[in-house]
Amino acid sequence: MSQKFIIVGGVAGGATAAARLRRISEDVEIVLVERGEYISFANCGLPYYIGETIKDRSKLLVQTVKGMSDRFNLDIRNLSEVLCVDPKNKKVTIKNLQSGKEYKESYDKLLLSPGAKPIIPPIPGLSENEVLFTLRNIPDTDKIKKYIDTNHPKKAIVIGGGFIGIEMAENLLERGVEVTIIEMTKQIMAPIDLEMASILHGNIKEKGVNLILENGVQAFANKGKKVILSDGTEIETDMTILSIGVKSENELAKVAGLELGERGGIVVNEYLQTSNEDIYAVGDAVEVVDYISGKKAMIPLAGPANRQGRIAANNMMGKKEKYHGTLGTSIAKVFDLTVAATGNNEKTLKRLGVSYEVVHIHPSSHAGYYPEAVPIALKLIFDKETGKILGAQAIGADGVDKRIDVIATAIKGGLKVNDLTNLELSYAPPYSSAKDPVNMAGYVASNIIEGELEMVQWHEIDEIVKDGGLLIDVREPMEREFGYIKGSLNIPLDEIRNRLDSLPKEQTIYVSCQVGLRGYLASRILKNSGYIVKNVDGGFKTYSSVFRSV
Amino acid sequence: MSQKFIIVGGVAGGATAAARLRRISEDVEIVLVERGEYISFANCGLPYYIGETIKDRSKLLVQTVKGMSDRFNLDIRNLSEVLCVDPKNKKVTIKNLQSGKEYKESYDKLLLSPGAKPIIPPIPGLSENEVLFTLRNIPDTDKIKKYIDTNHPKKAIVIGGGFIGIEMAENLLERGVEVTIIEMTKQIMAPIDLEMASILHGNIKEKGVNLILENGVQAFANKGKKVILSDGTEIETDMTILSIGVKSENELAKVAGLELGERGGIVVNEYLQTSNEDIYAVGDAVEVVDYISGKKAMIPLAGPANRQGRIAANNMMGKKEKYHGTLGTSIAKVFDLTVAATGNNEKTLKRLGVSYEVVHIHPSSHAGYYPEAVPIALKLIFDKETGKILGAQAIGADGVDKRIDVIATAIKGGLKVNDLTNLELSYAPPYSSAKDPVNMAGYVASNIIEGELEMVQWHEIDEIVKDGGLLIDVREPMEREFGYIKGSLNIPLDEIRNRLDSLPKEQTIYVSCQVGLRGYLASRILKNSGYIVKNVDGGFKTYSSVFRSV
């Protein structure tokens, strides 16, 4: 007798699983149930359709119900909601949202890929807010776009500085709307750390976005036309996008008695089976294992959802394939910059109490002598004892995705920071340098591990100088006109050898330069001449992305 | 007593080693001897300066003699040639090319980084050729540029379709010169295979380059203004660039009695020591171990030269660092396309008698629904038994460098093709797809390994059809108007299930589509319905890049 599979959710995880199931067998029955009208749409493209970078709405529909049914011989039931799961009798109750009819459908194996939904906190005035939007699917998108097309809003507020918030800010600006972002923490883009996010803060402000940090929304007033912030500030707006994060669509699982994690994610084992062995779950709805820390995490991204969908399908068909956890590689376009990250950030590592070391470098996207080379701010986080790569973050106008992908691959290959120096990456002047930025990050990290280089961080140096530490800025005097770290003494690198006698041997000498390279060279000269020395990691460039220069 | 190091050659390998030596110690004496006027210049940028993409000549000089001497406290002797090495007495003879004076200099350790020189075969008429150029260094560049600036040549011939030849063709065209490339083999760009190179052949012809394959130069006549090809063709030209490859600058090593390899490369051990333990050698001059095959190879690239320079410096200072061989990751811009490769190609594997499997895919550089997505032709070569990645090649207008770098990193991480499916690469619509092209190549390769998919190659299918094989083209009828494989029967994918009865079960059914994906889907339907089936790898796209369509 042929098996019958029911899949809940017809987009990233669900549609992928359905296609894969059919590719494995012509004999199984596959029922795909989707609450919405559309299956298999491009969630990730939605903001760009609103911004009209993607002009053709039909492009958002990667597959249609008819197209996918025909191709994969699927029984697709859209506009149908699975109301509940009865694991004992292996049945689901489905409601046809058009007819209102409810019916039961039996399964041999069930796959849940219901995704996540925007978090909507109980802000006073919420229910009266007539201009509040969230963005998850095509109807949400249509609503927002129609509002803009019809009402030509002048001002918008975006609550939350995550990926979707930032993408929406950019796309609203693209439509001529004045945008204010309100973010509760010190920084936008949670996957990266503060000093990296600070680069973005500067950039988006330059682009004309009004960025309000460390402030939340207290209430909506005037049918949503007024937003009142935690500190009492009142802002007029024509529309508000609420994008402070998502939470697992876990109701079905909860009611069915499946185990849920602390943050509400459906708990699955390595085979993506829930606590009921005939029910699999994937995507934004599930709790995953963080590939770096081994801890439980919620990482709602399309790549993992797709990958999990395929693995779950394999396992539903009796293969035994493990899902090895999620690294959390993520990326976003922020106006003319790209920001990307992989692995753990400092915030996470601190929270977990993991010890780590950090390097910041500022190499060129490609050979400096070839036109259009631009700087990349690249941060590498690693374990000083083992050389294990813990994470990386990068920001720049070009070549950022490549470097983060290379590091993500190195992590999956179990490569250490020292191995990064031996990566053979493609080099011709339009693409990279003979020592690629990733090689370079590897060199700097290896030097730390081998004790050839000691660093202090951007957030430590002010305190050190205040406490009487000696900081030497080894840049040229002219460079200091654009700013320097307060209290630093200027001795250009090429004069250091001649001025050794004037420097103290009994106290640590701190050196800094523009990006860290000349500081490193100075630190080598000093160290090899018997001085104790530490370099300011990332130089003035990293420092000044956070602090205002003198 | 402080050690004394002499370095022969002041560019990629040599300058890097000098800098690293000084960073390790302030106490050693470092003499850098360079035959030319310039050290530390950007060889790789030379063609682009000729083409005026790089406008400022000084940009080619990454470091100057004065700058580098001051910064690294080096004794740099440019315009000085090392004439011979006396390993027994640990002395070199140096000739000051300005004064003509010769003198001896002793060393504790010697590093050879003399590079390579263009191969110039004894073509009749060569010595009378007044318009023949080769390109290796700044003087060569100045000569070519001056000739173009002054004589405004109308026509140029480039002999040799390697990286430098192709880059020169592009840059000459950029200067308004009509270019003919003459290449002895069937294809340009040796690191890639024929079907991939064919994509470039089409492209450069479209750009207006006259491409002559499988033809060599027999003789020069008329002071070089006429070039006579092997087949007798005569071509008029105003200038000729000879770029058929380079050979090791091995004279010093040879005379010093150091071991040389079959192809003339200086033999070094893992520590980059020559057969004399006090003499190290790096860069284009040395024979390396091919990282994939473990065989000896000559791989003259800047990345390896730089890396080896640093490793040699470490070892000269008593560290023990191994060089693990060269993967040969390479890249070039070919007009609006990028071509890149890593590892071994089919030609090499065949020559070595290694068995391998190949997949060709044609994914988009990023999400298709986001503007400016372009196709990438990606070829992955792997061992079917072990899943080991043997090599990869890619061509496209965007995102090629990233995918090859990721695969090069995967190789260094010892990842198998199956692991490529689990790489977590950064995805947002402007950068990639939820399943990145590298993931996708991994899926296809894994399907082959797991027996879910059998392929035939572009070069096999014509023969198969001629011998009576049944080939089904599963594309839509309209698509066939732009060409199809001769003898193929058209049954669109979505009709296959309904027409199963008309297909034979006793003979292999071959399927093909545009890029291989729909062929795969058809092959799954057929296979799961009890048919024997093989898919044409890469579909009509790979096939038609070599063969003219019907």
Ligand SMILES: Cc1cc2nc3c(=O)[nH]c(=O)nc-3n(C[C@H](O)[C@H](O)[C@H](O)COP(=O)(O)OP(=O)(O)OC[C@H]3O[C@@H](n4cnc5c(N)ncnc54)[C@H](O)[C@@H]3O)c2cc1C
């Ligand atoms: C605006 C936006 C931009 C994004 N950008 C990116 C990006 O750039 N990169 C990236 O990696 N990720 C991005 N994401 C996240 C990505 O889209 C998700 O990680 C991915 O879609 C998750 O897949 P999923 O299958 O778990 O859930 P979904 O793709 O959301 O699919 C779940 C489906 O299940 C349906 N469903 C839920 N409950 C039921 C039920 N009871 N019965 C029937 N159907 C049900 C829902 O209607 C929904 O269609 C973005 C998301 C959004 C909203």
Ligand SMILES: Cc1cc2nc3c(=O)[nH]c(=O)nc-3n(C[C@H](O)[C@H](O)[C@H](O)COP(=O)(O)OP(=O)(O)OC[C@H]3O[C@@H](n4cnc5c(N)ncnc54)[C@H](O)[C@@H]3O)c2cc1C
């Ligand atoms: C036009 C061009 C484009 C290129 N493009 C690329 C590219 O895009 N990507 C890439 O990876 N590689 C490229 N390369 C190759 C790259 O430049 C070389 O691999 C690299 O420079 C090799 O470094 P090396 O130190 O071995 O030799 P070199 O950099 O050539 O340095 C050798 C130096 O030694 C000197 N020398 C030799 N003999 C003596 C002696 N007896 N006494 C004193 N001095 C001596 C020479 O004058 C020379 O300056 C390109 C090369 C050229 C010529």
Ligand SMILES: CC(C)(COP(=O)(O)OP(=O)(O)OC[C@H]1O[C@@H](n2cnc3c(N)ncnc32)[C@H](O)[C@@H]1OP(=O)(O)O)[C@@H](O)C(=O)NCCC(=O)NCCS
């Ligand atoms: C459209 C959708 C249903 C497609 O699912 P899919 O069929 O698994 O994916 P693709 O069309 O990319 O095809 C991948 C399959 O083709 C195979 N393939 C791809 N190119 C191939 C080629 N050239 N030759 C042979 N096989 C090929 C792959 O091996 C894979 O098959 P497998 O899983 O059996 O190994 C699903 O991806 C989807 O719904 N996407 C939109 C929703 C979404 O992801 N949203 C979030 C991001 S915006």
Ligand SMILES: CC(C)(COP(=O)(O)OP(=O)(O)OC[C@H]1O[C@@H](n2cnc3c(N)ncnc32)[C@H](O)[C@@H]1OP(=O)(O)O)[C@@H](O)C(=O)NCCC(=O)NCCS
């Ligand atoms: C210019 C040249 C001499 C520089 O050599 P170099 O000093 O080794 O290289 P870089 O200037 O890139 O600096 C790299 C060093 O700085 C360190 N570094 C780089 N950025 C740093 C940062 N932000 N903080 C701390 N250290 C940093 C690296 O660790 C490395 O030091 P190490 O080797 O001791 O570990 C050499 O690369 C050269 O001659 N190049 C031109 C010739 C050439 O390569 N041609 C072929 C290609 S066109």
